[in-house]
Amino acid sequence: MTNNKYVNEWVAEMAELTQPDKIVWITGSDEQTDALRAEACATGELEKLNEEKLPNCYLHRTAVNDVARVEGRTFICTKEKHDAGPTNNWMGLEEAKEKLTPLYKGAMKGRTMYVIPYSMGVVGSDFSKIGIELTDSIYVVLNMLIMTRAGQYVLDALGDNPDFIKGLHAKADIDEEKRYICHFPEYNYIASVNSGYGGNVLLGKKCFALRIASYLGRKEGWMAEHMLILGVEYPDGETKYVAAAFPSACGKTNLAMLIPPEFLAKKGYKVWCVGDDIAWIRVGKDGRLYAVNPENGFFGVAPGTNEKSNPNALHTTMRDTIFTNVVHNLDDNTVWWEGLDNNPPVNAIDWRGNKWDYKTYDKTRKLETSGAHPNSRFTALAQNCPCISSEFNSTTGVPLSAIIFGGRRAKTAPLVYQSKNWQHGTFVGSIMASETTAAAAGALGVVRRDPMAMLPFCGYNMGEYFAHWLSMGLKAENAPKIFHVNWFRTNAEGEFIWPGFGDNLRVLLWILARCEGKVDAVECEIGYLPKPEDIDTEGLDISMDVMKELLSVDKASWIEDLDSIKAFYAKIGDTMPKELLDELATLEANLKA
Numbered sequence: 001m002t003n004n005k006y007v008n009e010w011v012a013e014m015a016e017l018t019q020p021d022k023i024v025w026i027t028g029s030d031e032q033t034d035a036l037r038a039e040a041c042a043t044g045e046l047e048k049l050n051e052e053k054l055p056n057c058y059l060h061r062t063a064v065n066d067v068a069r070v071e072g073r074t075f076i077c078t079k080e081k082h083d084a085g086p087t088n089n090w091m092g093l094e095e096a097k098e099k100l101t102p103l104y105k106g107a108m109k110g111r112t113m114y115v116i117p118y119s120m121g122v123v124g125s126d127f128s129k130i131g132i133e134l135t136d137s138i139y140v141v142l143n144m145l146i147m148t149r150a151g152q153y154v155l156d157a158l159g160d161n162p163d164f165i166k167g168l169h170a171k172a173d174i175d176e177e178k179r180y181i182c183h184f185p186e187y188n189y190i191a192s193v194n195s196g197y198g199g200n201v202l203l204g205k206k207c208f209a210l211r212i213a214s215y216l217g218r219k220e221g222w223m224a225e226h227m228l229i230l231g232v233e234y235p236d237g238e239t240k241y242v243a244a245a246f247p248s249a250c251g252k253t254n255l256a257m258l259i260p261p262e263f264l265a266k267k268g269y270k271v272w273c274v275g276d277d278i279a280w281i282r283v284g285k286d287g288r289l290y291a292v293n294p295e296n297g298f299f300g301v302a303p304g305t306n307e308k309s310n311p312n313a314l315h316t317t318m319r320d321t322i323f324t325n326v327v328h329n330l331d332d333n334t335v336w337w338e339g340l341d342n343n344p345p346v347n348a349i350d351w352r353g354n355k356w357d358y359k360t361y362d363k364t365r366k367l368e369t370s371g372a373h374p375n376s377r378f379t380a381l382a383q384n385c386p387c388i389s390s391e392f393n394s395t396t397g398v399p400l401s402a403i404i405f406g407g408r409r410a411k412t413a414p415l416v417y418q419s420k421n422w423q424h425g426t427f428v429g430s431i432m433a434s435e436t437t438a439a440a441a442g443a444l445g446v447v448r449r450d451p452m453a454m455l456p457f458c459g460y461n462m463g464e465y466f467a468h469w470l471s472m473g474l475k476a477e478n479a480p481k482i483f484h485v486n487w488f489r490t491n492a493e494g495e496f497i498w499p500g501f502g503d504n505l506r507v508l509l510w511i512l513a514r515c516e517g518k519v520d521a522v523e524c525e526i527g528y529l530p531k532p533e534d535i536d537t538e539g540l541d542i543s544m545d546v547m548k549e550l551l552s553v554d555k556a557s558w559i560e561d562l563d564s565i566k567a568f569y570a571k572i573g574d575t576m577p578k579e580l581l582d583e584l585a586t587l588e589a590n591l592k593a
């Protein structure tokens with residue numbers, strides 16, 4: 001509860017529209033949270049899991065038609081279409097009102113409206129921003145209590161201030177034809193209806209911390225980026241930080257929680273996770289860029305997470321976690337997913353809620369036959385992560401030595417290269433791309449351009465977003481160096497030639513050595529490449545020839561890529577900054593020289 005008249009008037013107005021039976025203010029107290037869990041278990045919205053094996057863990061299944069973010073039904077609603085830009089779905093304000101109002105009208109009849117005051121970032125930090133989400137879903141409340149800092153103390157911190165992001169979520173009928181995820185950056189407002197899936201309804205995450213925040217960042221002179229943040233601790237105790245952006249299916253959470261290879265661990269190297277998905281970045285007084293993770297938990301993809309790929313993530317999920325759309329093992333009331341281990345449960349319920357026989361699993365028909373949905377998730381507290389950084393709750397953020405872009409490219413990108421300067425690094429981010437894998441629907445090896453991994457998450461015109469990147473480089477006198485990595489290079493047989501996972505630390509160490517001016521590089525058409533011998537391969541079964549291959553520029557495939565870059569730039573149109581067009585021309589000239 002609050003005396004803030006802006007909050008109270010808005011809650012009353014939304015209650016008038018949606019007509020809930022009652023309104024409950026989320027305080028964050030253990031009593032209230034426990035009562036909500038009990039209520040959700042009583043109605044079947046949640047199932048309590050084995051308290052001994054998975055203390056304080058719950059299972060939830062979404063509707064079968066509601067299992068992922070829906071980019072086709074996600075809109076940026078602004079006065080002018082130009083402000084959403086050519087890469088976003090745009091809806092005008094009048095049309096949005098006409099479409100949404102009838103869907104919300106009476107949508108909470110017979111239900112409870114929960115008022116969730118939450119903060120993205122540590123309350124009291126200059127980086128942080130407050131939001132209030134109204135929802136008729138206990139699942140959303142309990143997830144928001146993990147993913148954000150939420151409760152009465154956030155309202156207390158807000159005081160009389162009108163400065164908060166409004167979010168209205170109603171499950172309505174979970175009708176996919178009437179599903180809308182609408183963002184009104186000019187009005188600090190998010191409207192989500194007819195979904196119960198995390199990415200569409202946990203409004204603090206993609207909707208606020210990326211789409212609305214990217215818009216605010218441009219207006220206010222900071223950046224909201226789709227980046228993990230990690231710290232590399234050296235044997236002498238010093239820690240250096242990097243932020244990194246990858247499109248989905250590139251192992252972002254695995255990199256954020258990397259386990260050093262044994263020989264580096266023995267020397268005393270450690271990796272600490274500050275965040276796995278989102279970074280808010282500001283210029284510090286010293287001209288460096290400082291980053292915070294505005295979230296409080298991880299909303300990670302479960303399948304493929306195991307003791308080898310990401311033990312830290314796995315251990316994080318062992319308590320206080322909500323699992324969504326994974327397999328329910330009825331024998332011991334635990335959970336399972338494809339890629340967890342080789343012991344699928346015999347007595348099990350799949351993500352659809354049906355009895356599941358693991359013997360029917362067919363790799364070529366994953367979606368139809370898997371027990372866990374390929375996009376099944378865990379919502380887990382960051383503080384439960386064994387490698388969570390001591391700076392996780394920092395109010396001032398961590399100084400970034402490097403920004404890393406990455407993609408999944410069979411041939412085009414080398415294992416790692418460094419950009420020439422901030423402007424060129426912005427160009428490198430703007431041409432980021434990934435090739436589709438067998439896991440994704442559709443053709444194999446199709447290149448999808450995803451600049452800075454922000455294509456689905458930029459809340460305004462992408463050309464203006466690039467211009468904002470350029471301007472941040474001018475503001476930050478000691479800006480981080482910008483690199484590009486590709487863990488997915490293949491040989492003629494189509495096999496991966498870099499081991500990836502923990503061994504990626506070897507590449508991070510070269511990157512950080514470059515930032516310190518401690519290692520040379522070779523200038524080439526696309527930037528600076530490592531000398532093959534400068535990436536430490538101790539203990540790896542990898543020849544110098546393979547290292548050379550990993551660090552080579554495949555000119556033919558780069559030249560082939562130019563057309564797709566040009567087509568993408570052309571789509572952005574007249575907001576495309578001249579500086580980046582010039583960089584593209586230079587790249588083309590270098591490659592064709």
Ligand code: OXD
Nearest residue numbers: 069199247248277299
């Ligand atoms: C995510 C995404 O869920 O990027 O983090 O899709």
Ligand code: MN
Nearest residue numbers: 226276277278
């Ligand atoms: Mn993400």
